[in-house]
Amino acid sequence: MQQTFDEICSKLAEKEYKVTPQRKIILKAFLDNVDSHLSAEDVYGIVKIQHPEIGLATVYRTLELLADLSILQKMNFGDGRSRFEFSETEAHHHHHHLICVSCGKVTEFEDDLLESLETAIAKKSGFKIIDHQLKFYGFCGKCQ
Amino acid sequence: MQQTFDEICSKLAEKEYKVTPQRKIILKAFLDNVDSHLSAEDVYGIVKIQHPEIGLATVYRTLELLADLSILQKMNFGDGRSRFEFSETEAHHHHHHLICVSCGKVTEFEDDLLESLETAIAKKSGFKIIDHQLKFYGFCGKCQ
DNA sequence: CTTAGTGCAAAACCTTTGCAACTCT
DNA sequence: AGAGTTGCAAAGGTTTTGCACTAAG
Secondary structure, three states, rough: OOOHHHHHHHHHOOOOOOOHHHHHHOOOOHHHHOOOEEHHHHHHHHHHHHOOOOOHHHHHHHHHHHHHOOOEEEEOOOOOOEEEOOOOOEEEEEEHHHHHOOOOOOOEEEEOOOHHHHHHHHHHHEEEEEEEEEEEEEEEOOOO | OOOHHHHHHHHHHOOOOOOOOOHHHHHHHHOOOOOOEEEEHHHHHHHHHOOOOOOOHHHHHHHHHHHHHOOOEEEOOOOOOOEEEEEEOOOOOOOOOEEOOOOOOEEEOOOOOOOHHHHHHHHOOOEEEEEEEEEEEOOOOOOO
């Protein structure tokens, strides 16, 4: 994943954003937890262990920046805070979320299978669709 | 829509919830705005005009109650507050949301077309799916 | 150097809660 | 009458902001 890290740093530099240690640290926290859906507080908790001087506001500002750049995607799973994951729009590597209404666990489903629906909707609605987000609610294996 | 109003009132009464004037007023506000996606504050603004004595907390509590009873569905469109619309789970009358990333407008797309995908995912994942929610992000006609 | 970025604390929001008063059933 | 409901105000939790200081380019 080192490759991706450098790529993202370059992306920041290209757009005249400064590549600060704090931004690197926060980005690294995400790369170390690719399959989690971290909230700002989660990230803060992770980075504080090794870098206790980082402020929560910096975490919020960095996450917002990375989301603006479409590097991260802000999500909402109904627990009252925003959660972030790597945006996979460009990579066309979409996945869906399965949210257990009993225990709250969020798992991912790795197929997309929505391309034809997307073009159909785009044609009918006049929207130029650039992304989608599909959540399923139900009971996970444990909770059934 | 009068019919639906009475139906919902009966549903409340059946479950031993009291059919108070406040609950009726809030429900009516929703029936008068079926195609909006009202936030608690939106509802509060609407009902306060004719019933200034209603408290915001009552609005929140009523919306939560109606969502618990699956009469309303709590949604999130990324603007920092919850929004509600009539739940159409039981009627199998699903629709998707098209969210314009430029102007924020939310429109609805009335076909579901997701049944086969849902059963496929249920089979593969072991989840017992009871509902889904699909959002498309893009540019609306005006903003393109 | 210069301007963007940081840390801290305070403020701003949205939402929930405690409690006394009230009112459906 | 009695349990559930309300309104108000206060508290809670998340996110944003102001500001002096710091550091990346």
